[in-house]
Amino acid sequence: QSEVQKFRLNHKIKIYGTDVPNPIQSFKDLKTIYNVKPYLENNLKDNGFNMPTPIQMQATTIMLHKRDLIACSPTGSGKTLSFIIPILHILKSPMKKGFRAVIISPTRELAQQIYREFQMIAKGKPFRFCLLSKATNLNTETGYNKNFDILISTPLRLVHAIQHESIKLDGVQQLVLDEADRLLELGFLEQMDEIIAACNSPTLQTSLFSATIHSGVESIARTIMKDPIRIVIGQKNA
Ligand code: ADP
Ligand code: MG
Secondary structure (H helix, E strand, O other): OOHHHHHHHHOOEEEEOOOOOOOOOOOHHHHHHHOOOHHHHHHHHHOOOOOOOHHHHHHHHHHHOOOOEEEEOOOOOOHHHHHHHHHHHHHOOOOOOOOOEEEEOOOHHHHHHHHHHHHHHHOOOOOOEEEOOOOOOOOOOOOOOOOOOEEEEOHHHHHHHHHHOOOOOOOOOEEEEEOHHHHOOHHHHHHHHHHHHHOOOOOOEEEEEEOOOOHHHHHHHHHHOOOOEEEEEOOOOO
16 A cells, blocks of 8 residues: 555545546645745645645645546535635736636625635735626626636526626636535526536636535536546545
8 A cells, every 4th residue: 555545544535536646745745746836835824724634635636737626525624725726826827818717606605705715815916806796797898807817606697697798718727616516406507507618618627526426416527527536535425
């Protein structure tokens, strides 16, 4: 048994898939192995995030390698930071090229929490976040709003923006479906189809995060993902 296998076992990290990147063992590894910028490291420290949680150890490196991901980890285990860190690293700097990352959340409240955590971890880097709400005026004559880098939305609001505000998502490189089991429930399915169709970059990387992953979610995931890696943390669904 390799050291990495032992490490995963100790942290109850189960993985399924090909060529799975090694987990980080500390946030310091982000700098030494992935050359993550100091602002990110400092913001983690300043907010009291001293050690990555198991999902953060494994999900961050899979996303840093731009692999599709299905991540199942209990509520409260730190899934938000697992996608915030690699997204900020991969986007590097604000670009004025329009949306490059999209995070979908089933409720407005959860979307707001994700938005706040992004701002906390991005502090010092002038990334532009758009938390899409009824009040947001996208102001897109061409369908592109170049002022923004990262979009956070509920499915319904984003579908409205696609249909009535001609928002363009063809530059999106990272799509995260948070609470994916809820997003892929019947009521949301058509909306999710429309969002996934709008994110039509051939190099799109897709990640699903959830506390539980039903078999229905797995089969949908298979239709939208390329060679995904699965992570299961803890006992649930194992
Ligand atoms: P989940 O999405 O898995 O339910 P969250 O991402 O909302 O979990 O995180 C739950 C709580 O844990 C939040 O208050 C968050 O700030 C905290 N947290 C996340 N990662 C860490 C960490 N590495 N160290 C300490 N606290 C953390
Ligand atoms: Mg969450």
